[in-house]
Structures are given as structure tokens and as C-alpha cells.
Amino acid sequence: MTRLSEIVGRPVVAAGTAVTVGSVTGVVVDPRQGAVVALLVKGASNGNTLHWPDMSGVGPDAVMVTSPYAVREAAGRAAEILGGKHDLVGKRLLTDTGDDLGAVTDIAFDEQAGTVAAIYTGDDSFPDARLVGCGSYAVVIRQP
Amino acid sequence: MSVLTLATALVGRPVVTLGGDDIGQVKDVVYAAESRRVTGFTLAGRGLLSGPLRRALPWTGVHAVGRDAVMISDEESLTGRDEVAERTELRDHNLVGGAVLTEGGTALGTVEDMILEVGTVADVVGCRITTSEAIPPAGRSVLLPLPGEAIASGEALVVPEYVAGRAVDDLAAFRTATRSARSVSEGER
Missing domain, CATH: 2.30.30.240 (PRC-barrel domain)
Known part of the structure; x- marks a missing residue:
């Protein structure tokens, strides 16, 4: 990773x-x-x-x-x-159920497949986070 | 699972697509007067100076109402504002400021906010009022349950007499009280 x-x-x-x-x-x-x-x-x-x-x-x-x-x-x-607002880092992390998990500080990915393996906020990490979207307002993941 | 929330707590909450774009914020909660079920939200823009949006969010377009955002699939979830408003007669701000009257004609107080139970559907289950002398001491802020037989109009809420005795101070107490009221009525069957 x-x-x-x-x-x-x-x-x-x-x-x-x-x-x-x-x-x-x-x-x-x-x-x-x-x-x-x-x-x-x-x-x-x-x-x-x-x-x-x-x-x-x-x-x-x-x-x-x-x-x-x-x-x-x-x-x-x-x-x-x-062409869009593609950066994950710095954006707020929202669950698809509408809860704010904090601002994204880093991500981890698999070197072989490129799969995003974890998302980090200041205090927490979300391993196996399943990305749903990344837009102007937030990065959205499935409710862990 | 459902949660209790005050309608005003939803106002201003951003409306965000699963793609992560914010398309507005909740301006008003819209109810069907008879069922007192939430049928949707009117929306405002997100900027300081932005006014109401022409599009509104019907409840059927809501993916989830979260602590920090109302999630929708995409912008296709929105409809014309008139469509949401047409189906319903009541908005949050029509009820706020109205009187709560008992069936016997006693004014219990003035509506400040509505209490919603939000799950796969959202229903009005109570209201927050500033009390009159009928619930001493007057001028207090309390929560009242609104049983099925309560009647709402854009002017006032009419409730059964016993509601006056069910006033509680906060949402936690409200939840406990509603649960025990339910188990009593279930026990009676």
C-alpha cells in the first residue's frame, strides 16, 4: 500500500x-x-x-x-x-447517509491495481472505504 | 431506524449529490396537512446572497437525511418547486408562530418548531412551543406530542386535551415519552 x-x-x-x-x-x-x-x-x-x-x-x-x-x-x-473538482485531499468526507467524517488528509492505494485502499482524515482512517463520488463539496463514501 | 429532529435543525443543511456536489440547502420543510408526512423540501442557493431555487426536492428524491447533509442521487432527483408546493398546503414557516389550541379551546402556547421523526419516511410527531399560562410557568419552551387526531392548518394546531399533560423539556424525554405512550396503546389492543 x-x-x-x-x-x-x-x-x-x-x-x-x-x-x-x-x-x-x-x-x-x-x-x-x-x-x-x-x-x-x-x-x-x-x-x-x-x-x-x-x-x-x-x-x-x-x-x-x-x-x-x-x-x-x-x-x-x-x-x-x-476537468472536474477531482482532488480528494482537503475536501470534507461525507457518508452516503449524510454524516460528516472530517476533512480528507491522505489516501492510500494498492501499488499493483491502483485501488484506493484507505482514506484518512485528521483523526481517523477508513480502511476499505468504498468511494461513491468526489465533487465540488465533498468526497462521498458508503457508510462504513 | 428513525431519529427525532427539529425541523429548524434541517433548515440550512446542505443538499449534496452522491457525486459530491452541493446543489443547494434546505429552505423549508413541506408537509402534507392531513397525513402530516414530510413531502419534500424547498431549497435555497448556498451563497450568502443566493435566494430561493426554482427547483425543490420531493421526499421520493431523498437518498438519506444525515446529521450534516441531505443526500440525493443526482440533480435528476429535483423537481419544479411548484410540484412540491402544489401537493401540500403546509410549510414549516406556516406553522411556526401559530397557536396550539386544545379541542376545548384552551391555548397551550405558540409554535416555535416542529419535531420530525425521520427514517425511510419523515412524519411530524410533535412541536416545540412557548407555553401560555395553561402550562405553567408561562413563557417556557416545551415539547408537545402531536397524536394522530391533532389537526393542523396554516393558522393553528388543534390537539386533544390530554396533550397539555404530556409536555417534556427535551428530545430525549420526548423519545422516552413517545415510546411509553406507544407501548400503552399497543398493550390496550
């Missing part, structure tokens, strides 16, 4: 050339799938989005890609999500 707060700043390295392409600045979460669908990367020349299938691995010290061109402009679902 990787925390968003831990992956931010991690270098993105092209395995074939051993050159650093850029560094991670954030994640794009699809609330419908409950999964990270892309990483946001700064410093790359062709765009700022590393789509999940274009990644070869999330390691403890670097995110590996096969080619520097893996970081490109956002496309498909990732572009759609980036």
Missing part, C-alpha cells in the same frame, strides 16, 4: 534509459472505479499525466516507466476527471 503523501515528490524514471523523466505531484482518482487511474508528473516534456497502464511499477524510491513518452497529455477518463 502506498500513501499519496509518500508518493508525492518521488522521481519517475524511464527503465530503458535510466533517465529521470520528472517527479510525482499528485494522483487522479476515479471515484466510480474507486481507483487511481493516473499519476500527475511535473518536469516531463510531453505532458503531465502518467496513465496507470503506462506505468511499469511503483517502487519505494521511484515510479518506473518503460519510455519517457509514457508521461503525456491526459486522455480518456483521466482527462474527464481532471
Whole structure:
């Protein structure tokens, strides 16, 4: 499991050339799938989005890609999500029954599948939180 | 499971889609006068200066009434405001300020708020009043149950005589009193 707060700043390295392409600045979460669908990367020349299938691995010290061109402009679902209020961190966390659980401070996701495994607020953590939505007002999860 | 809440506690509560967008806040609770069941909410915008919205939320569009937000599936859950208002004659603010009269014609006090029992449906089960001399000391804020035979109009509430003796101070006491009243009537059957 990787925390968003831990992956931010991690270098993105092209395995074939051993050159650093850029560094991670954030994640794009699809609330419908409950999964990270892309990483946001700064410093790359062709765009700022590393789509999940274009990644070869999330390691403890670097995110590996096969080619520097893996970081490109956002496309498909990732572009759609980036067009909205996609950030989870800082938003209030609401249950689908209308209870406020606090402000989201961090999330954790599975390095293999990208599945969001936990959501953290200042005081609490919600493992196995099932995302329902993420909008302008709140992140909504199923009542734990 | 159902919870007791004051209608004014719902006013101002944000209305949020499951997608996480806020589309307004509760302005008024709307009731069907005869059944005293909540049929929906009128809405106001969320900004300081925003006025009433043209769209309203029928009860059938409510996903959940939570402590901090009223949840709806999406904006499709809303209907035209006239549609919610047409079906009903009473809104929260029509009842507030009205008198509570017993069937014998004694004024028990002035309505300040309605008590709702909210679950899969929401019903008016009582009201908060400022007491008259009929429930001494006058000027107190108490909660009264509204049994099925109570009659509500935009002007006043008419209740059976015995209601005067059932005044309690808070929602916890109200819940206990309602439960015991129910078990008595069930025992009588």
C-alpha cells in the first residue's frame, strides 16, 4: 500500500534509459472505479499525466516507466476527471447517509491495481472505504 | 431506524449529490396537512446572497437525511418547486408562530418548531412551543406530542386535551415519552 503523501515528490524514471523523466505531484482518482487511474508528473516534456497502464511499477524510491513518452497529455477518463473538482485531499468526507467524517488528509492505494485502499482524515482512517463520488463539496463514501 | 429532529435543525443543511456536489440547502420543510408526512423540501442557493431555487426536492428524491447533509442521487432527483408546493398546503414557516389550541379551546402556547421523526419516511410527531399560562410557568419552551387526531392548518394546531399533560423539556424525554405512550396503546389492543 502506498500513501499519496509518500508518493508525492518521488522521481519517475524511464527503465530503458535510466533517465529521470520528472517527479510525482499528485494522483487522479476515479471515484466510480474507486481507483487511481493516473499519476500527475511535473518536469516531463510531453505532458503531465502518467496513465496507470503506462506505468511499469511503483517502487519505494521511484515510479518506473518503460519510455519517457509514457508521461503525456491526459486522455480518456483521466482527462474527464481532471476537468472536474477531482482532488480528494482537503475536501470534507461525507457518508452516503449524510454524516460528516472530517476533512480528507491522505489516501492510500494498492501499488499493483491502483485501488484506493484507505482514506484518512485528521483523526481517523477508513480502511476499505468504498468511494461513491468526489465533487465540488465533498468526497462521498458508503457508510462504513 | 428513525431519529427525532427539529425541523429548524434541517433548515440550512446542505443538499449534496452522491457525486459530491452541493446543489443547494434546505429552505423549508413541506408537509402534507392531513397525513402530516414530510413531502419534500424547498431549497435555497448556498451563497450568502443566493435566494430561493426554482427547483425543490420531493421526499421520493431523498437518498438519506444525515446529521450534516441531505443526500440525493443526482440533480435528476429535483423537481419544479411548484410540484412540491402544489401537493401540500403546509410549510414549516406556516406553522411556526401559530397557536396550539386544545379541542376545548384552551391555548397551550405558540409554535416555535416542529419535531420530525425521520427514517425511510419523515412524519411530524410533535412541536416545540412557548407555553401560555395553561402550562405553567408561562413563557417556557416545551415539547408537545402531536397524536394522530391533532389537526393542523396554516393558522393553528388543534390537539386533544390530554396533550397539555404530556409536555417534556427535551428530545430525549420526548423519545422516552413517545415510546411509553406507544407501548400503552399497543398493550390496550
